[in-house]
Amino acid sequence: MYRRDTRHKGYPFMHAYRTHTCAALTSDNVGDTVRLSGWVHRIRDHGGILFIDLRDHYGMTQVLCDPDSAAFADVEKLRSEWCIRIDGEVKARAPELVNPKLPTGEIEVFVRSVEVLGASKELPLQVFGDQEYPEETRLKYRYLDLRREQMQANMTLRSDVVRSIRQRMWDQKFREYQTPIITASSPEGARDFLVPSRLHPGKFYALPQAPQQFKQLLMVSGFDKYFQIAPCFRDEDPRADRSPTDFYQLDMEMSFVEQQDVFDTIQPVMAGVFEEFGGGRKVDQEWPLISYKDAALWYGTDKPDLRNPIKMQDVSEHFKGSGFAIFAKLLEQDGTQIRAIPAPTGGSRKFCDRMNAFAQKEGLPGMGYIFWRDQGDGMEAAGPLAKNIGPERTEAIRQQLGLGVGDAAFFLGGKPEAFERVAGRARVVIGEELGLTETDRFAFAWIVDFPMYEKDDEGRIDFSHNPFSMPQGGMEALQGDPLEVLGYQYDLACNGYELISGAIRNHKPEIMFKAFELAGYGEDEVRKRFGGMVNAFQYGAPPHGGCAAGIDRVVMLLADEANIREVILFPMNQRAEDLMMDAPSEPSNEQLRELRLRVLPPES
Secondary structure: OOOOOOOOOOOOOOOOOOOOOOOOOOHHHOOOEEEEEEEEEEEEEEOOEEEEEEEEOOEEEEEEEOOOOOOHHHHHOOOOOOEEEEEEEEEEOOHHHOOOOOOOOOEEEEEEEEEEEEOOOOOOOOOOOOOOOOHHHHHHOHHHHOOOHHHHHHHHHHHHHHHHHHHHHHHOOOEEOOOOOOEOOOOOOOEOOEEEOOOOOOOEEEOOOOOHHHHHHHHHOOOOEEEEEEEEEOEOOOEOOEOOOEEEEEEEEEEOOOHHHHHHHHHHHHHHHHHHHOOOOEEOOOOOEEEHHHHHHHHOOOOOOOOOOOOOEEOHHHOOOOOOHHHHHHOOOOOOEEEEEEEOOOOOHHHHHHHHHHHHHOOOOOOEEEEEEEOOOOEEEEOHHHHHHHHHHHHHHHHHHOOOOOOEEEEEEEOHHHHHHHHHHHHHHHHHHOOOOOOOEEOEEEEEOOEOEEEOOOOOEEEOOOOOEOEOOHHHHOOOOHHHOEEOEEEEEEOOEEEEEEEEEOOOHHHHHHHHHHOOOOHHHHHHHHHHHHHHOOOOOOOEEEEEEEHHHHHHHHOOOOOHHHHOOOOOOOOOOEOOOOEOOOOOHHHHHHHOOOOOOOOO
């Protein structure tokens, strides 16, 4: 291949910027003349000899310059994060100076010439080291933040995970298809980002919350197996595990399948990715199916962390008519329960008091507790609850929970919807504080049998999950109490996070109209909002189903990060602002006129 002559100051023919990366040189290169380019990671002055850790995307090479070098005066001027090119000679390090932690640790490069490719101003944050900086600073200068070792590793991991997912889907005979980014508004459970139309004043497109309708239309079109690494857009409130604007998901759909077929297809993909990138952590091969109802009872959440062995239980029968008046009176009301959170090895008054204080911080009056201790001649149940309900009921509770000496149990009561989430958080805290939760394991569970409907704050029936799901029992199931209808809907939980959500789809128009009718949508409204899909289903729609896996959350777990912004290249902040690009920004008057829009001032 022809390459222009880039000889520099008498050195041999070389590439304009580098002959090797900063991770490539080994003892085999000793004696070679090389050219490296990268950033000045760190400068050290050892007795007048200047040592520079030169960094690029691939790694680090130590280069040095002594006062006898013609380049010494230029090297003295270098500062952290300057982008430079050096020419030099590879030499072996003395045995006692070899750094086994670096691939290049056996060598160093003596600088013969240096050229500054890009000087740097004073840094708003340091790339070298592990200093903590405010998130606002990190996001405003994200291009510097991304130079840091951990961020480089996270983003490389993300890229590798996406590549692996793609290959695993192709290996299962799926093909990748791209669906539109500009579409119509759709009720996916969050707010749409609306896009005004210039050609149709007063009308708006929407950015897709998910490719839901399009992937179903692909099944009607006969494509059978679809997947896509799809961008999704939702105007949501930010959380540690959720981006407030956009995210990516592995989106997939299959024709002529039942629920178990979807599980059997996606499980090896996800398990393989976690085995490949999990850093040696155990990946569970058995993924239990847990009903939504049982998940709420046992774990207080529909995304349980099964690394924690604690399962909550309903112990209401032991408190009915008991001497503990608070619980006894609660149970006289309809829809109330008393639930116990077992705490193996938590049997000390100090720990029980600490958990009681936790409940108070969560807004509850407290948590009742019982703990069992050794009295020499036998086991004794201690705590205020034990005294109030007596030894017979206390022993029945202990046996039901399978507890013994040195263990404890905590109790919450009322209507489950009022205390369930706090109970779930208490279970997590108990598992962590008592060392019961395995930290080097990925534990998966399919949550199934979700209710199709729920009551909103005003008591109206609404969809509780995906509105396009097939109700279990079909049309017949929709003739009774909507709150009793279960859907072929499922989520995959892993270590306390929802990684996948999906469903077997409702592909029959008459069942779809009825399902939406129960949620307050008439047939005309359904046709208006989902006309494309409803019309398509009248032309031989196949049974189909699928799911979507959150790429960002998968990578967050694999990277062992607690915040999703650590695995997204250019995330928004907590207020859905891009501090680096200054978005959102005010439109110009010309833009508004062209779109025939007017911006109202914010309400005071």
